[in-house]
Amino acid sequence: MRQRFHIDFVKKSKIFFGISLGIMLVSLVLNIFVFPTLVDIQFTGGTIIKYSYGGDLKAKDIEKTANEAIGTIESLAKDKLTYSYSDNLASSNANDKHIVSMQFTGNKAVSVEDKQVITNALQEAYPDNNIKEASSSSVDASKGANFFFKCLAAVLIAAVLMIFYVAIRFKKIGGLSAGVMAVVALIHDLILVYFVFVLFRMPLNDNFIAVVLMILGYSLNDTIVIYDRIRENRRKSGPKVSTAEVVNASLNQCLVRTICTSVTTIFAIGSVLVVSLIYNIDSIVSFALPMMIGLVSGSYSSLCIAAPLWVMWKNHKDKKRAEAKQNSAKEKAAKKSKKSDSKKNENAKVKEKTEKTEEAKAEADTDTADGEPAAE
Amino acid sequence: MKRTKKPVFFIVFALILFLACTSILGIYGENGDFKVTYIKGINDIRWGIDIKGGVEAVFAPANGIDASDSEMESVKAILDLRLVSQNVTDYEIYPDYTNDRITVRFPWKSDEKNYNPDEAIKELAATAELSFRMGTDQSGELILTGKNVKRAYTSYIQTDQTGTHEHVVNLEFDKEGAENFADATLTAAQNSSQISIWMDNELISAPSVSKQIPDGECYISGGGSGGFSAAEAAKLANTINAGALPFGLTVESYGTISPSLGSYALEAMGIAAIIALAFIFAFMTIMYRLPGFIAFIALIGQMSIAIMAVSGYFPVFPSFTMTIPGIAGLILSIGMGVDANIITAERIKDELWTGKTLDGCITNGTKGSFAAIFDGNVTVIIVAVILILVFGPANVLSAIFGVSTTGLIYAFGYTLLVGVIANFIMGVGASRLMLKSISRFKIFKNKRLYGGKKS
Numbered sequence: 072m073r074q075r076f077h078i079d080f081v082k083k084s085k086i087f088f089g090i091s092l093g094i095m096l097v098s099l100v101l102n103i104f105v106f107p108t109l110v111d112i113q114f115t116g117g118t119i120i121k122y123s124y125g126g127d128l129k130a131k132d133i134e135k136t137a138n139e140a141i142g143t144i145e146s147l148a149k150d151k152l153t154y155s156y157s158d159n160l161a162s163s164n165a166n167d168k169h170i171v172s173m174q175f176t177g178n179k180a181v182s183v184e185d186k187q188v189i190t191n192a193l194q195e196a197y198p199d200n201n202i203k204e205a206s207s208s209s210v211d212a213s214k215g216a217n218f219f220f221k222c223l224a225a226v227l228i229a230a231v232l233m234i235f236y237v238a239i240r241f242k243k244i245g246g247l248s249a250g251v252m253a254v255v256a257l258i259h260d261l262i263l264v265y266f267v268f269v270l271f272r273m274p275l276n277d278n279f280i281a282v283v284l285m286i287l288g289y290s291l292n293d294t295i296v297i298y299d300r301i302r303e304n305r306r307k308s309g310p311k312v313s314t315a316e317v318v319n320a321s322l323n324q325c326l327v328r329t330i331c332t333s334v335t336t337i338f339a340i341g342s343v344l345v346v347s348l349i350y351n352i353d354s355i356v357s358f359a360l361p362m363m364i365g366l367v368s369g370s371y372s373s374l375c376i377a378a379p380l381w382v383m384w385k386n387h388k389d390k391k392r393a394e395a396k397q398n399s400a401k402e403k404a405a406k407k408s409k410k411s412d413s414k415k416n417e418n419a420k421v422k423e424k425t426e427k428t429e430e431a432k433a434e435a436d437t438d439t440a441d442g443e444p445a446a447e
Numbered sequence: 448m449k450r451t452k453k454p455v456f457f458i459v460f461a462l463i464l465f466l467a468c469t470s471i472l473g474i475y476g477e478n479g480d481f482k483v484t485y486i487k488g489i490n491d492i493r494w495g496i497d498i499k500g501g502v503e504a505v506f507a508p509a510n511g512i513d514a515s516d517s518e519m520e521s522v523k524a525i526l527d528l529r530l531v532s533q534n535v536t537d538y539e540i541y542p543d544y545t546n547d548r549i550t551v552r553f554p555w556k557s558d559e560k561n562y563n564p565d566e567a568i569k570e571l572a573a574t575a576e577l578s579f580r581m582g583t584d585q586s587g588e589l590i591l592t593g594k595n596v597k598r599a600y601t602s603y604i605q606t607d608q609t610g611t612h613e614h615v616v617n618l619e620f621d622k623e624g625a626e627n628f629a630d631a632t633l634t635a636a637q638n639s640s641q642i643s644i645w646m647d648n649e650l651i652s653a654p655s656v657s658k659q660i661p662d663g664e665c666y667i668s669g670g671g672s673g674g675f676s677a678a679e680a681a682k683l684a685n686t687i688n689a690g691a692l693p694f695g696l697t698v699e700s701y702g703t704i705s706p707s708l709g710s711y712a713l714e715a716m717g718i719a720a721i722i723a724l725a726f727i728f729a730f731m732t733i734m735y736r737l738p739g740f741i742a743f744i745a746l747i748g749q750m751s752i753a754i755m756a757v758s759g760y761f762p763v764f765p766s767f768t769m770t771i772p773g774i775a776g777l778i779l780s781i782g783m784g785v786d787a788n789i790i791t792a793e794r795i796k797d798e799l800w801t802g803k804t805l806d807g808c809i810t811n812g813t814k815g816s817f818a819a820i821f822d823g824n825v826t827v828i829i830v831a832v833i834l835i836l837v838f839g840p841a842n843v844l845s846a847i848f849g850v851s852t853t854g855l856i857y858a859f860g861y862t863l864l865v866g867v868i869a870n871f872i873m874g875v876g877a878s879r880l881m882l883k884s885i886s887r888f889k890i891f892k893n894k895r896l897y898g899g900k901k902s
Contacts, residue, residue, distance in 0.1 A: 123705070183572075183698050187565045204564065208702035211505075222856070225837040229830050236829060240822055281772040281859055285779050288830050288863065292783060292823035296790065299819035328786075328793045335730055335789075336782035339723035343778075346719040350711050354497060358771060 076323040081315040084379030091259060091376065098266035106269050111276030112174070114219045116212025117150075118181040119174045120189070123205040125166035128197060130156060133171055140192035144185050150175040157351060166201040181209055222280045226287070230254050233291060237298070244302050248384045253294045256377035260290045263368040267361040278358040282365055289336070290369030294377045297325050301378070314385045318378050326374070333370040337363055450806075455884035459877050463748035470751040470760055487758045493537055494554065495770030495858070498713055500706040501554035504568045507547060509695040514547045517688070522549055522696065524685030525575045525646065532649050533570070539768065548699065555706040564703035572698050577690020578645045581631060583653045585645055590631040593690030595624025601680040602666070613674030615666040616684045625663025633659040644687065651686050716774060727785060735792040737896040738882055742788030745878035749784045752869035753777055753862065773858035776831075780866020783824060784874035791816040791879070792898065799899030808897070809886055813879050820875060824867050831867065834860030 080087075102108060112119060134154055141147050155172045173189075175181050186207065193202045237250035261283055268275055300321035308317055344359035473488020484491065496503055506522070508514045514522070523542045526549065530538045538553035551571060577593030597619040605612050620628055635642055635656035643653040654667045667683070669675035675683070727746065731739030754760075757767045767773075795812030803811070838857040885891050 183565050183568050183701065190565070204703065204705065206702070206704040207564070208700075210700040221837065225833060225856075228837070229833050232829050232833065233826060236826055277856070278771070280856060281775050284830065284834065284856070284859060285775050288779055288827045289782065291826050291830075292786065295823045295826055296786075296819045299822060303815070303818075324797075328789050331730075331734060331789045331793075332782065332786040335727050335785045336778075338726050338730070339778055339781065342722040342726070343716070343719040346715045346722070347712075350715040352712050352715055354771060355712065355715065358775065362775070 076326050078323060078326070079319055080322045080375060081319055081379050081382050084375065084383070087371075087375035087379065091372075095262060095266070098270060102266065102269045106272065108269055109272060109274035111274035111279075112176070112208065112210050113276045114216065115176065116210050117174065117176045118186075118207070118209040119172060120181070120186060120207040121170055121172045121205040122190075122193065122202050123167035123170050124197070124200045124202045125168055126200045128169070128200050130154065130171070132197070133193070136193055136196045137173065137189055140189045144188060147175065147181060147185060150181075152176075157353075167203065167205070170205055218277075222283075226283065229287065230257065233257075237295070241298055241302055244298070244305055245385065245388075248388075249298055249381055252377045252381040252384065253291060253298070255380060256294055256372040257287055257290055259372045259376050260286050260365055260368045264361050264365045267364045268357075271360060273357045273361070276357070278354065279361070282358060282361045285362060286365035286369050289366060290372060293329060293332075293370055293373035296328065297321060297373055297378055300325050314382050314389070318382050322374055322378055329370050329374060333366060337366050340366065450887070451880060451883035453884060453887050456881050459881050459884075460744060463744055463751065463873070463877065466751040466755070467747050470754045470758065473758075487760055489754055489758060492754075492758045493768045494713065495768045495773070496552060496554050496702070496704055497771050498716070498769065499554045500704040501552065502564050502567055502701070502703050503550065503552040504571065504701040505548055505550045505699045506572055506696045507549075507699040509697045512547075512694045514694065516544050518694075519544050519547060519549065521685050521688035524682060525689035526551055526571060528646055528649060528651070528686055528689075529571055532647075533567070564701075564705075568698055568701055568703075572696045573647075574695045575690045576645075576647055577687060579628070579631075580643050580645060581635065581640070583641050583643045583650070585643075585648065585650070587643065588631075590642065591620065591624045591627045595620050595627070596687060596690065597621050597624075599684040599687040601677070601684050603677075604666075613668060614677050614680040615668045615675065616680050616687070617666045618664070618687070620663040622663070625661075628663060628665075629659060629661045632656050632665075646686055646690055652683055731785070731788070734898075735789070735796075736898055737885070737891060738788065738792040738795060738898070741878050741881045741885065742785065742792070742874070744881065745788065745873045746781065746784055748873035748877055749866070749869045750777075750781065752872065753780065753866045756865040756869075757862065767861060768858065769862075770858045772856060773862045776859040776862030777866055779827075780863055780870055783827060783867060784870040786823070787816075787820045787870060787874040788878055790819055796898040799894055799897060805886060805892060805894055805897070808899070809883060813882075817875075824870060828864060828867050831860045831864035835864065 137154075138152075141152065153174045153176075155174070157170050157172070158168055186204075190202075190204055234247070234250035234254055237253055238246035240246065241249045264279075264282055264286055265275075267273075268279055273279075301318055304317045304321050304324075340359050340363045343355065344363060347355035347359060469486050469488070471489045473484065473491060474486040475488075476483045476485055495501075506526070508518075508522075519542050523540060526540060530540075530551070530553065535553045538551060540552075541550040543549065575593065577596065579590040579592075580587035581590060582588075599616055599618050601614055602617055603612055603614055631642060634640075636658050639655070641653045641655045644651050652667060669679065728743050731742050733739070735742065757769055757773070759767070791813055794816045795808050798808035798811050798815075799805075801808075834856055838860065886897075
């Protein structure tokens with residue numbers, strides 16, 4: 072078979088795990104100390120109102136007028152209000168080029184009547200600026216939480232069925248462990264997608280759920296294509312070739328395909344991202360950006376996380392089996408000294424092999440620790 | 448192995464071309480002044496409010512009242528009536544009986560200029576005003592209002608001496624209502640005039656009165672030859688009950704997107720789609736040459752099927768509301784389609800380097816790649832089906848979370864499922880047929896066309 076790459080993924084897995092854990096750690100520290108997680112009103116409850124306007128209008132003036140109007144509304148007194156501003160680059164119409172966004176965080180939604188009071192106040196104060204409501208959304212807190220838990224339930228059900236399917240289809244290479252490692256890789260991707268949302272200051276919303284689901288599907292497909300190669304190569308190679316060698320060969324054979332598929336998919340999402348950045352469509356930007364990074368992570372985790380992790384698991388199992396064999400062999404040897412020579416020889420071979428992987432295994436133990444509880 | 452015949456390529460290619468043209472352009476005819484749609488095209492796709500702009504609102508009974516299921520039915524009936532009377536036809540309405548919530552979602556009309564989301568929501572939530580009036584005009588003398596109606600319900604009874612049964616709507620009034628109604632029916636029966644029932648400004652029924660009704664209980668029959676159908680009777684009863692609801696509606700949550708913001712999104716997605724397709728075409732043809740080119744044709748076929756499933760190309764499948772997560776699902780399925788072809792093309796390349804014949808390489812390559820494509824697609828199908836089951840209008844988790852009101856994730860599952868099935872048909876089936884067939888032509892025998900060494 073033609074093989075263009077000879078990268079020892081299994082040997083370098085320490086580096087890969089290090090990179091992944093490093094990114095996660097740095098992100099986590101930033102998340103805790105610098106960028107707290109923003110949760111969209113979709114999950115927490117609250118209201119966002121966006122107005123489009125044209126001409127020169129100072130933020131100070133808008134806020135003054137709006138705050139005066141809000142001051143007359145009793146039910147909004149306790150809400151926290153933040154203003155933000157952006158421009159619509161694609162708008163050919165100078166009348167609606169600018170957008171001001173008002174976010175109310177509180178448990179109760181801003182009622183339609185209250186919203187009209189604010190809208191009227193702004194329109195009356197600045198009649199020449201063509202102030203119009205561009206979009207608004209308001210969600211009750213209890214409904215948001217309910218939606219969130221439902222999403223979680225769906226992801227969990229999907230993960231369990233996935234492990235189940237992989238366990239059946241890849242029985243020949245020890246399906247259950249393969250399924251669990253595939254899910255560990257998925258969790259890796261989901262954590263990274265989460266940090267993209269955190270670091271780019273995008274609130275978690277239903278786009279987050281859509282991205283999570285898509286990455287789940289994509290990363291899983293990637294992992295399965297690689298498992299399929301491993302299954303095929305295992306069958307061809309026979310029992311003498313080590314798991315690490317089979318996996319390395321399989322990964323290298325799949326490398327071109329993984330890269331090509333990623334390039335096309337990433338480019339497709341990338342064009343969506345660039346165009347929606349030009350048009351300044353937040354709802355699509357906040358979906359395309361994490362999806363792009365998620366796709367990179369999905370391909371990477373299949374190659375560098377799922378497969379090497381699985382090798383470690385396999386070696387760990389083999390070692391245990393060898394130890395068991397060794398023990399029983401010792402007992403046998405004590406009884407039947409005749410056959411002991413050939414047995415000892417074999418044990419020595421196994422021992423030598425396991426010692427080689429000992430180092431890698433120790434690393435695996437620490438690395439799987441953060442993914443394993445969720446995978447169970 | 449049976450060899451694929453030469454003309455197969457052209458048949459499949461023509462079929463894909465036909466599907467692509469009809470699914471994008473649609474087929475329309477003219478019947479007098481009316482435009483008749485024979486096959487729905489891309490312009491008939493119903494875009495979700497996150498793309499096109501529109502209004503979504505969740506209504507709940509005011510003051511946290513625990514409404515019964517039949518009361519919720521009445522709320523739905525009144526919302527239906529109001530939306531239709533506002534000329535909104537492509538709305539979606541989801542009642543959630545467990546949590547007493549009702550979600551309404553509708554896009555702006557394409558020619559909407561003076562949109563006012565606040566008014567639209569307020570009109571929907573306004574307290575229903577039911578009135579019974581003398582005569583068939585709204586200015587007729589007021590007999591009684593919704594608060595006098597104790598209840599309305601349907602029954603199937605014998606209405607005349609000949610023994611025919613029909614569906615009727617029974618009405619029960621309170622004491623004041625019964626007295627007023629007795630007086631009114633006496634007058635109406637004497638003048639052989641009608642009594643009309645109004646919901647807001649809509650005439651919902653105008654039964655004629657045959658005799659005085661003194662006891663505050665009566666029924667409305669459908670009249671005509673067949674009377675009411677069961678559904679018609681239920682609708683009328685629900686609407687009358689809505690006017691008698693002991694509670695008003697509050698807007699629990701809402702979302703509005705202006706039509707101009709929506710149109711930008713649609714334009715942007717169109718541009719992005721064209722750029723992405725052009726890139727995939729270039730990339731695939733350069734990387735994989737002939738198999739890459741064929742993969743692109745199959746990709747067009749796959750997209751056509753997906754568009755067909757969304758636009759309602761086949762009248763048996765209802766059309767589908769396309770949202771941003773729906774587009775994400777399509778992109779993922781297209782990614783999977785491209786992937787299936789890349790896996791196969793890579794295999795064929797590998798085989799060519801071993802020096803086998805072209806036919807043998809294509810056969811081995813397609814065979815060897817099938818398991819991976821199959822397993823990858825099936826797992827994604829599992830994800831899609833779970834999403835449809837969990838986030839569908841009525842779903843497997845309804846018992847825990849109530850009936851779903853967020854259709855966004857459902858849309859993702861739906862387009863993903865359709866896309867992956869289309870991938871099996873096109874990306875796997877059609878592209879292999881085309882490849883095997885085209886490789887039988889002499890000019891396409893050169894191994895370099897398949898990424899191999901010069902033959």
